[in-house]
Amino acid sequence: MEILTSAAGLQAYTENIRCNGQRLGLVPTMGALHEGHLQLVRAARESCDTVVATIFVNPTQFNNADDFRLYPRLPEADAGLLAAAGCTALFLPAVEEIYPQPTVLKFDFGALEQVMEGAHRPGHFNGVATVVSKLFHLSRPHRAYFGQKDWQQVAIVRQLVADLSFDLEIVAYPTIREADGLAMSSRNRRLTPEERAIAPQLYQVLQAAARRIRQGMLPAQVEAQALAELQQQPLFNTEYFAVADAHTLQPLAGYTPGRAVVLCLATHLGAVRLIDNVVVEL
Missing domain, CATH: 3.30.1300.10 (Pantoate-beta-alanine ligase, C-terminal domain)
Incomplete structure (x- = not known):
């Protein structure tokens, strides 16, 4: 599995994939991977020639500074899990690589973001939409895979893809649970x-x-x-x-x-x- 750390490196890698006529699947994550993430990688592997996973703890989608600071970060262990699941490449950028300058872009998803997570975490979906847009632009996948535990996030991303005419398919997979029913997170x-x-x-x-x-x-x-x-x-x-x-x-x-x-x-x-x-x- 190849590890990419620069935006330019990701662009070059995925452009080569497309030029070779291969189908590319993207699995965006924030790391600290569990079986739910690996299900997405395996699903992408089944329907795509190349699978790129991303690990990036996105600061712009956190409302709580402590939540961002304490979010689990296990890049070495995650890389091993991804490789075993059949991932072809891992994009592991620094914050400065994704945000070389502060972003001022503002998204408005209307009623979709005025309830539930959007109501309780102001600005959260603006951060999600910003980073997802960047990842879609950089990698130009044919398919992008998300888990349904973040149901509202999937709805927001689908709207983003429709409104900005991204040439890709969003694939959502059911929540994976522990034996006692707790949603994996x-x-x-x-x-x-x-x-x-x-x-x-x-x-x-x-x-x-x-x-x-x-x-x-x-x-x-x-x-x-x-x-x-x-x-x-x-x-x-x-x-x-x-x-x-x-x-x-x-x-x-x-x-x-x-x-x-x-x-x-x-x-x-x-x-x-x-x-x-x-x-x-x-």
């Missing part, structure tokens, strides 16, 4: 043993809410019940629990047959902020 490494034992309750609350939706309980009641269950665990400091249209991400007053619903939550468990979601097909 790089941030899980920061949980204490006590917190890690409690964390699977998030998925249990989501599953219970999904059952209530299938039984016909109205969205507002589902949200209230889920929030009440989360509040029963004193170590959870919950930011939101939302019942939303799976495509528009807007709150629902009721349901439409054939229209999927997404249940999304965000909570702090100790010093770690966790998100998760479940999709309900109606």
Whole structure:
């Protein structure tokens, strides 16, 4: 596996891939890799000739300086995992390589970013869109692979691709979970043993809410019940629990047959902020 550290090096590498008529898959990550990331690499390997993974802890998408500072960074271990999963090249740039000068670009995704993560993390999706745009421009992939744990992020990236006419396909893969249901996340490494034992309750609350939706309980009641269950665990400091249209991400007053619903939550468990979601097909 080749390791690239410069933007120019990535451009040259991927341009050569395209000139040779090969299909290129891109897997953007912030590192501290887990099985969810590796699933994306293997999926890209199956449908593309070349797979480029990126590891870049993007400072412009963090609202909390401590969260950025404490985000796990394990480049050597990550490189070994990527190589074993069949990754062809790793782009591992310094911050100065991605942002040679401060960025002033501002994205506006309208209603898509005015709810959930966008409402609670102002500027977060502007940072996501900025770095993703840079990676797409530099690598010009045929396909880019993302995990559905960040459901709203995938929606934002799809909108970005449509609005800016990027010539690529966004491929989203289901959330990979631990045996006890906890969604795999790089941030899980920061949980204490006590917190890690409690964390699977998030998925249990989501599953219970999904059952209530299938039984016909109205969205507002589902949200209230889920929030009440989360509040029963004193170590959870919950930011939101939302019942939303799976495509528009807007709150629902009721349901439409054939229209999927997404249940999304965000909570702090100790010093770690966790998100998760479940999709309900109606």
